[in-house]
Amino acid sequence: MSLYNFFYYIGRYFMLMRRVVTKPDDSKLFFANVSREIIVIGYNSITIVAIISLFMGAVLTLQTAYNMTNPLYPDYLIGLGTRDSIFLEFSSTIVGLILAGKVGSNIASEIGTMRVTQQIDALEIMGVNSANFLILPKIVAALCTFPFLCLISMIVGISGGWIAGELSGEVPTSQFVYGIQYLFIPYYILYSLIKISFFGVIITSISSYFGYFTNGGALEVGHSSTKAVVNSTLVILIFNLILTSILL
Amino acid sequence: MIELQHISKSFKDFKVLDDISTTFQEGKVNFTIGKSGSGKTVLLKSIVGLHEIDAGRILFHNRDFTNMDLKQRKEIRKEIGMVFQGGALFDSATLEENVMFPLKMFSNLSYEECRERANFCLKRVEVINKNHLYPAEISGGMQKRVAIARAIALNPKYLFCDEPNSGLDPITSIVIDNLIKEIILEFNITAVINTHDMNSVMEIADNIIFIHQGKKWWQGNKEEIWRTDNEELNDLIFASELTKKLKKFYV
Ligand SMILES: Nc1ncnc2c1ncn2[C@@H]1O[C@H](COP(=O)(O)OP(=O)(O)OP(=O)(O)O)[C@@H](O)[C@H]1O
Ligand SMILES: [Mg+2]
DSSP states (O other), rough: HHHHHHHHHHHHHHHHHHHHHHHOSSSHHHHHHHHHHHHHHIIHHHHHHHHHHHHHHHHHHHHHHHHOOOOOOOHHHHHHHHHHHHIIIIIIIIHHHIIIIIIHHHHHHHHHHHHTTTTTHHHHTTTHHHHHHHHHHHHHHHHHOOOOHHHHHHHHHHHHHHHHHHHHHHHHHHHHHHHTTTTTHHHHHHHHHHHHHHHHHHHHHHHHHHHHHSSHHHHHHHHHHHHHHHHHHHHHHHHHHHHHHHHH | OEEEEEEEEETTTEEEEEEEEEOOOOEEEEEEOOOOOHHHHHHHHHHHHOOOOOOEEEETEEEEEETOOOOHHHHHHEEEEEEEOOOOTTTTTTTTHHHHHHHHOOOOOOHHHHHHHHHHHHTTTTTOOOTOGGGSSOHHHHHHHHHHHHTTTTSSSSEESSHHHTTOHHHHHHHHHHHHHHHHTTTTOEEEEEESHHHHHHHOSSSEEEETTTTEEEEEEEHHHHHOOOHHHHHHOOOOOOOOHHHHHOO
16 A cells, blocks of 8 residues: 555545534434444444453453462452453453454445445435434444443453352452452543543444445445454554553 | 536546536426446436536536535435435335435424325335335335335425336336326426336437437437437337337338
């Protein structure tokens, strides 16, 4: 990709976003769309986020336990380690990456199909701002639901760690519970919520962008979907670095 | 009334429309005909601004559409109904919701009134008792008809149909032709219709434009088309043995 192309795509992205962020034509329809997207984007992602968090929490606890063979380290440090990994990085960045795959491909193929079957043209002809009508509800829905997914991930992840520690006999419950409270910094939660909100905007807007500018037929819809996931993932990783250096 | 003044449109090096000028009157059935790939769809999309033209001007009742910004165009587009070649119904909405969509968006009607109006339009295109099906669950011809219902829901001032009766049987085809003619006359609409269907042309055309090699090759009404000596037009219209015989008989 040449430098020219790079700036072309960035410019087109921001021009699209300028059309997205305007007042909706009809507020009743807008809120109806937002509630639908909340179901599609947020509610339908709870299961996958919960399952992955449960297993990751469990694995994190066991790995921390196996690495702390030195008897001088108290067991509660395992709880503390698990907590910090989950709160700082897992519940926001890893969950963000998973959602980029699930939500991103979904959005890009939905909007891409609408493009190639001329449904977007049909909207434009009616005088509807199609960018605003299709994309803004998705961004708003992500902003409303991703922080909750992050909180769910934290709770389920910690529970997974606790269950694994207890069942394997590596960390007794009392030690684990003491560990997750030890030197607890509430700001870490806020930090994760801020991060995942950014990721929500990144995933929904970038995936919508690739869907919106699909050119061709069904094959290209597939390509757009792939590009949406790959690019959202990259941008998430970059923003993770930037946000971490600003916020922590 | 829509006026086209010296419209040209190219894709890369390929000139699809070449200096086309014409006027489409309101209350008249205007057809554009031409071989597949001659540029009928591109012309229609250029008129409504889905393709930006390279040169020329388009006037909607003396309002210069070409040089308008997005906001001004939006106002004109609210007066436009369009039927796309593929129907372009919203997949995620039922037929009723599809037809209700422009009403909910731009009219001040209540939900019940919108529904009533949508049902009325669906009845006019003879799609009955299918309100709660999704576009994927009905036939291609039916999708076309629902698209027509959606296009006329708001009583548009301008109506564009891209092959409204492709994929329809001869009987339904005539029903749709008559419906289109009826609403054009009833509401004094300015309409442009693309077609391959010479039956409809002979039935309801008031004004016919023949596009060939990107140019306006011929223009006339349905009487004149029988007697034309334009070679390319004759090749297109009287392509089959049956129509050749008909022409001999008629002229
Ligand atoms: N977006 C586009 N990019 C490049 N070329 C295009 C594009 N749209 C149409 N064309 C070209 O313009 C020409 C005219 O296409 P158009 O769709 O207008 O034909 P048509 O007269 O509507 O044909 P049909 O009757 O089969 O629908 C074709 O040769 C097509 O390849
Ligand atoms: Mg066409």
